[in-house]
Amino acid sequence: MSQPIQTIFWKDDAVVMIDQNALPLEEKYLICRDYREVVAAIKDLTIRGAPAIGVAAAMGIALGTLHLCPASQKAFRTSFDDICAQFSRTRPTARNLFWGIERMKRCFEADLSSADNSLDAIKQSLINEAVRICEEDIAVNRKIGVNGRSLIQNGDNILTHCNAGALATAGYGTALGVIRAAFEEGKNIHVFVDETRPVLQGARLTTWELMKENIHATLITDSMAGFLMKQGKISKIIVGSDRIAANGDAANKIGTYSLAVLAGAHQIPFYIAAPLSTIDISIQSGEEIPIEERNAEEVTTFRGVITAPEGFPVYNPAFDVTPHHYITAIITEAGVATPPFQKHIGELFESGNVDGPVKSCHSRGGGNPE
Ligand code: MRU
Numbered sequence: 001m002s003q004p005i006q007t008i009f010w011k012d013d014a015v016v017m018i019d020q021n022a023l024p025l026e027e028k029y030l031i032c033r034d035y036r037e038v039v040a041a042i043k044d045l046t047i048r049g050a051p052a053i054g055v056a057a058a059m060g061i062a063l064g065t066l067h068l069c070p071a072s073q074k075a076f077r078t079s080f081d082d083i084c085a086q087f088s089r090t091r092p093t094a095r096n097l098f099w100g101i102e103r104m105k106r107c108f109e110a111d112l113s114s115a116d117n118s119l120d121a122i123k124q125s126l127i128n129e130a131v132r133i134c135e136e137d138i139a140v141n142r143k144i145g146v147n148g149r150s151l152i153q154n155g156d157n158i159l160t161h162c163n164a165g166a167l168a169t170a171g172y173g174t175a176l177g178v179i180r181a182a183f184e185e186g187k188n189i190h191v192f193v194d195e196t197r198p199v200l201q202g203a204r205l206t207t208w209e210l211m212k213e214n215i216h217a218t219l220i221t222d223s224m225a226g227f228l229m230k231q232g233k234i235s236k237i238i239v240g241s242d243r244i245a246a247n248g249d250a251a252n253k254i255g256t257y258s259l260a261v262l263a264g265a266h267q268i269p270f271y272i273a274a275p276l277s278t279i280d281i282s283i284q285s286g287e288e289i290p291i292e293e294r295n296a297e298e299v300t301t302f303r304g305v306i307t308a309p310e311g312f313p314v315y316n317p318a319f320d321v322t323p324h325h326y327i328t329a330i331i332t333e334a335g336v337a338t339p340p341f342q343k344h345i346g347e348l349f350e351s352g353n354v355d356g357p358v359k360s361c362h363s364r365g366g367g368n369p370e
Contacts, residue, residue, distance in 0.1 A: 002212045005166040007052050008059065010131050013066060015059040017047045020167055024208040035064030035083060042090040042097075045199065049168020050242040050278055051137050054096030057087040058130040061104045066123050073112065076119075080108055092290040093251055093319045095243035099277045100133060137170035140275045143333035144174055145181030148238070148273055151329070151336070152182035152189060156235045159225060161194040162253035163205040164240025164273065174273040175238040176209060178331060183215050191217040192234060194225060196253060198298045198316065222255050229266040237263050238331075241274040248324030248341025249286025250274075254317055260326035269328040276332050279345060286321035294318045 008017040015032040021044065022028050030046055032038045038060030041047050047056045064083035070076035084101050091097055107129040111122040152158065158179060162168075165176030172180060182189055191210060196202035203219055210217040220228065228234050237259055241250040250256075250272045263270040283289065296314035301307060308314075330337040334351055337344040 002214075004171055005209065005212070007167055007170055008047060008055055008134065010059055010062075010127065010134070013063075015056070015063050017041060017056065018167065019046050020048060020205060021046050023167075024204050032060070032063065034067075035060045036086075038063060039086050039090060042087070048091075048201070049163060049165075050094040050096040050240070051141075051169040051174070051275060052167065053091055053094045054100030054277065055130070055134045055137055055170050057090070057097050058100040058104050058133045060087055061101065062123075062126040062130040065108075065126050068123075070119075076122075077108075077112070091292060093242045093292045095278050095280045096275075103133060104129060134170045137275070138172055140277075140333040141169050141172035141174060141177040142181075144273050144275065144331055145172065145177040145184075147333065147336055148178030148271070148331035149181040149185055149187075151269070151271065151331070152178065152187055152236065154187050155189075156182075156187070157190050157192060157233055159192040159194065159228070159234045159237045159259070160206060161202060161222075161237075161239045161256050161259055162196045163201040163209070164238075165206060165209040167205050167209060168201075168240060173209070174240040174275065174331075175271075176206065178238055178271075178273050179215065180213065183213065189216070191215060192225075192228060193217055193219045194222050194255065194259075195219060196255065197222055201253065222258075225259055226262045229262050229268055234266075234268055236269050236271065238271045238273055241272050241278050241330075242319055243289050244272070244274060244279045244330065244345075245283045245285050245289060246279075246281045246342055246345060247285050248327055248330060248337070248339070248345060249289070249321055250324070250327060250330070251286065251289045251291070251319045251321045254320050257320040257322045257326075260322040264326050270322075270326055271329050271331055272322075272327055273331040276334060276349065279332075279349075281345070281349065286323065289319075289321055291320070292318045 015038050017030050019028050019030050042056055068079050111125045160175050165173035193206045194202045239252050239256055241252045243251045260270050294316045299314045299316050324341050334348040
């Protein structure tokens with residue numbers, strides 16, 4: 001097995017992340033010593049994928065707080081809230097972003113009212129919490145893999161869209177985590193990778209990850225997927241998600257909805273793999289999920305090469321929402337939810353079988369909670 005991919009980590013008072021815009025041509029790391037560099041890295045997709053964005057925001061908040069020298073507790077809170085607000089304006093669809101920020105806020109409030117609420121203790125506690133969120137995410141993904149691998153059979157041809165792998169998380173991946181887990185069990189599988197226009201996360205990132213693992217895979221353009229389904233070449237579809245509503249409607253990379261409808265037409269199982277931290281039980285349906293719109297250049301150019309007439313109108317929603325009735329199951333770390341999702345998602349949250357996302361801060365000292 002190859003070395004695990006290190007998407008993001010905390011090192012020597014800096015947030016270090018693999019530069020996903022440079023992949024697959026170059027494997028280089030961005031070292032952020034100022035939290036505003038982390039904000040920029042989230043916006044420009046240097047780091048992307050909902051769970052990875054949540055971890056980046058948590059680490060960015062810890063980094064921003066580390067450099068504060070407030071004159072009073074009130075000033076401390078104001079500056080902390082301002083840093084959090086900057087992260088919350090980066091990627092509106094990713095539920096994990098807000099989940100990560102909320103967790104850092106809870107940690108901060110608990111620290112302020114704890115016995116040792118010195119500035120240094122609070123700063124260290126926030127670093128510990130961010131590192132913990134990162135480590136928990138990897139553990140959660142491994143559980144998603146274990147819970148999902150029994151859905152994969154020997155000989156399966158699995159289609160995936162975008163990148164829901166180690167690069168989109170702190171490590172291991174959600175949809176690719178299930179594929180990894182089935183492969184690690186010795187199952188003979190083959191993956192079709194959608195290139196994923198316009199940013200090509202499939203062509204650039206998912207291929208890179210699968211190649212590293214020696215998982216047998218083939219790259220296709222997004223528009224080929226329907227024909228492959230008709231030809232009987234795809235036995236399963238597994239994708240990640242950026243936000244899931246309480247009724248199971250799931251937002252994911254633009255193009256996912258078309259795949260789900262086609263899967264329904266061809267009776268192909270369509271799975272979503274995501275941690276509970278992606279599920280937004282405060283919203284009833286996908287109608288309420290904010291959809292990020294990105295700039296026109298993503299559509300009219302490719303790596304500096306102009307591919308459309310200058311100034312031509314463009315619409316570039318980064319995500320779409322798949323209605324729950326097209327989804328066969330949602331694979332989480334707490335178990336696999338099947339329809340009716342409203343009921344079964346609720347049961348997963350109540351099961352207590354969750355030791356990742358519901359935990360929050362409270363231990364001090366040392367970056368590693370273990
Ligand atoms: O715009 P991106 O690259 O951040 O979009 C990522 C996706 O749509 C992923 O499928 C999703 O975040 C799930 S990743 C585990």
